[in-house]
Amino acid sequence: MVYSVPITAARPTPMRFNPKAGAHRRRAARFLIAALVLLIVCLVWLSYNLQAVVIALVPGIAAEPTAGPTPPPPALTAPRGELPSGHAGLEEWAQYADGAGAIGSGFLLRLETGDLVGVTTAHSLYLSGWLGRRLESLTFRLPQSSDDVAVFTRFHGAPGRVFTGHNFTLDYVLLSPDGPVEAALALTPDRRGAPEPGERVVLYSGLGDGRGNPRPLTGTVTAAGESAVWVQMDEFFEAGGMSGSPLLSAHTGRVVGMAISAGHNAPLLVGFHPIGSLVTKAHQAEIFPSLDAYHP
Known part of the structure; x- marks a missing residue:
């Protein structure tokens, strides 16, 4: 006789909700979302500041001219200061044995020692017809x-020479005043040595506005390194004759560079010799040769 044994299906074990596991998954999801957001923010920041990162990692590399969307404003910790209400840039005149003429721009710089020095470019002297002429003196004047x-x-100190490439620290001339100068016109160097990418700055043209008034021109720093600072100006203008004009930080009110080179298209890029380099050269000066004995 065959007996049939009823087969009873196994009852499924009900799944129980584990509140601790659910909370863990939620925390993990939130962490992943936060990490992705942080990664996106870092990539966006890096896209604006890639050159600054490269310059920081490779000291001495020249900052390249950079135009387009400007970097975001930096978080500046330097003390705030006021910009000059009057002139900061001055006209540069050359007095030759056979005549005189305006050759560019310059400014007066106040060193930590209290000494005042004149600052201008080497290329303004070289390109103004120095060769074959005896230079007797250089003078600074208020515009017009x-x-x-x-x-x-x-x-x-020994003068520099005309810049090559984007190394603007080669191009400079520092001058010792023959006598007392108007101390109110002297600018104080920014202790940082250079502005930061994204920082707002003001170029004070040594040529003024053509009517004897100051001409401040605003812009944003797009790249900064040991050998060059690049600024994208807010407006396009003819920069001829402005070489040697001072660049001031809109935040500190102090000078952060000297104009060296400018483009010819909009948006206008202007390259500057960082002020830290000029201050170092001024403090290291050991010789004070006569202008009329110099030949480029």
Whole structure:
């Protein structure tokens, strides 16, 4: 006899909700979302500041001219200061044995020692017809004025030379005043040595506005390194004759560079010699040769 045994299906074990596991999954999801958001923010920041990162990792590399969307404003910790209400940039005049003429721009710089030095470019002298002529003195004047505010017959240290590539620290001339100068016109160097990408700055043209008034021109720093600072100006203008004009930080009110080179298209890019390099050269000066003995 065959007996049939009823087969009873196994009852499924009900799944129980584990509140701890659910909370863990939620925390993990939130962490992944936060990490993705942070990664996106970092990539966006890096896209604006890639050159600054490269310059920081490779000291001495020249900052390249950078145009387009400007970097975001940096979080500046330097003390705030006021911009000059009057002139900061000055006209540069050369007095030759056979005549005189305006050759560019310059400014007066106040060192930590209290000494004042004149600052201008080497290429303004070289390109102004120095070759074959005897230079007797250089003078600074207020724009559209015939009165000298500073007279120089000696260099303050050996002069530089015309820049090559994007290394603007080669191009400079420091000058020792022959006598007292108008101290109110002297600018204080920014202790940082250079502005930061994204920082707002003001170029004070040594040529003024053509009517004897200051001409401040605003812009944003797009790249900064040991050998060059690049600024994208807010407006396009003809920059001829402005070489040697000072660049001031809109945050600190102090000078952060000297104009060296400018483009010819909009948006206008202007390259500057960082002020830290100029201050170092001024403090290291050991010789003070006469202008009339110099030959480029």
